Amino acid sequence: MVTGAAGGIGSALARRFHAAGARVVLSDLAGAETIAAELPGSIAIDADMRSERSIIALIDAAEAEFGPVDLYFANAGVALGSDPMDEEGLWEVSFDVNIHAHRWAARRLLPEWLARGEGYFCSTASAAGVLAQIGSAPYSVTKHAAVAFAEWLSITYGERGLRVSCLCPQGVNTNMLNSGDDLGDGGDVVKSVGVVLEPETVADIVHDAIVDERFLILPHPEVAGYMQLKATDLPRWLAGMRKLQRRVLGV
Numbered sequence: 492m493v494t495g496a497a498g499g500i501g502s503a504l505a506r507r508f509h510a511a512g513a514r515v516v517l518s519d520l521a522g523a524e525t526i527a528a529e530l531p532g533s534i535a536i537d538a539d540m541r542s543e544r545s546i547i548a549l550i551d552a553a554e555a556e557f558g559p560v561d562l563y564f565a566n567a568g569v570a571l572g573s574d575p576m577d578e579e580g581l582w583e584v585s586f587d588v589n590i591h592a593h594r595w596a597a598r599r600l601l602p603e604w605l606a607r608g609e610g611y612f613c614s615t616a617s618a619a620g621v622l623a624q625i626g627s628a629p630y631s632v633t634k635h636a637a638v639a640f641a642e643w644l645s646i647t648y649g650e651r652g653l654r655v656s657c658l659c660p661q662g663v664n665t666n667m668l669n670s671g672d673d674l675g676d677g678g679d680v681v682k683s684v685g686v687v688l689e690p691e692t693v694a695d696i697v698h699d700a701i702v703d704e705r706f707l708i709l710p711h712p713e714v715a716g717y718m719q720l721k722a723t724d725l726p727r728w729l730a731g732m733r734k735l736q737r738r739v740l741g742v
């Protein structure tokens with residue numbers, strides 16, 4: 492099951508796992524049926540990640556069609572707002588979609604996964620979840636929360652058959668990166684710091700990481716180096732991030 496599957500990374504994941512033989516349930520607010528129509532045997536179910544009821548209904552409907560969920564991609568995400576001073580609503584949507592939706596899906600799926608002794612939860616966080624998103628406080632904060640939740644799941648249930656991965660890309664060529672309404676100037680920063688990957692490349696990397704059951708999926712390997720710098724010399728990392736912000740945004 493893939494959320495945020497109407498385009499971008501989600502539709503590429505759906506195509507890649509369909510090619511690997513999976514029966515795929517694609518979900519999004521709307522539009523996932525266009526992708527599902529290309530993938531014989533797959534289905535699309537609309538759901539709103541802001542609502543726990545909607546997520547439960549999605550999983551219920553998927554299981555009624557295909558049986559138990561083997562692999563759940565919590566991939567839907569929003570990149571909104573910029574600042575702690577932003578209106579509350581932007582923070583609420585960011586928390587709902589980028590982290591509470593992961594928790595709600597896990598709450599619905601965990602009992603049956605633990606009873607079966609297996610299950611796989613993969614979330615799409617971001618490099619911003621292990622570093623920071625210049626230009627967006629809500630994105631930085633909620634993506635950190637998504638990484639922390641995935642780690643917590645792996646620690647708590649890893650010995651009981653749950654496998655967990657967390658995808659943390661830098662730039663990927665999708666609507667989110669390219670739309671001024673989403674990351675805005677932050678998108679320019681992402682594009683300036685490294686290669687922008689195609690969603691299909693990311694989906695191939697995710698497929699291989701899941702086959703290997705690797706927790707942290709870094710399609711941009713340089714992110715591991717930035718994480719190391721952050722862990723070992725935080726003042727230098729913070730100064731570097733401020734310099735990057737000045738260079739790209741002029742502030």
Ligand SMILES: NC(=O)c1ccc[n+]([C@@H]2O[C@H](COP(=O)([O-])OP(=O)(O)OC[C@H]3O[C@@H](n4cnc5c(N)ncnc54)[C@H](O)[C@@H]3O)[C@@H](O)[C@H]2O)c1
Nearest residue numbers: 495498499500520539540566567568617662663665667668
């Ligand atoms: N594009 C990048 O550079 C990049 C980098 C790091 C992480 N990500 C993450 O990758 C994931 C996928 O994003 P993408 O880059 O493919 O962009 P995208 O905009 O193509 O995909 C995001 C999807 O989430 C869906 N969505 C948003 N709110 C929703 C809601 N309330 N209910 C259900 N679906 C909802 C959107 O409709 C959209 O299809 C996101 O979690 C994003 O934060 C993207």
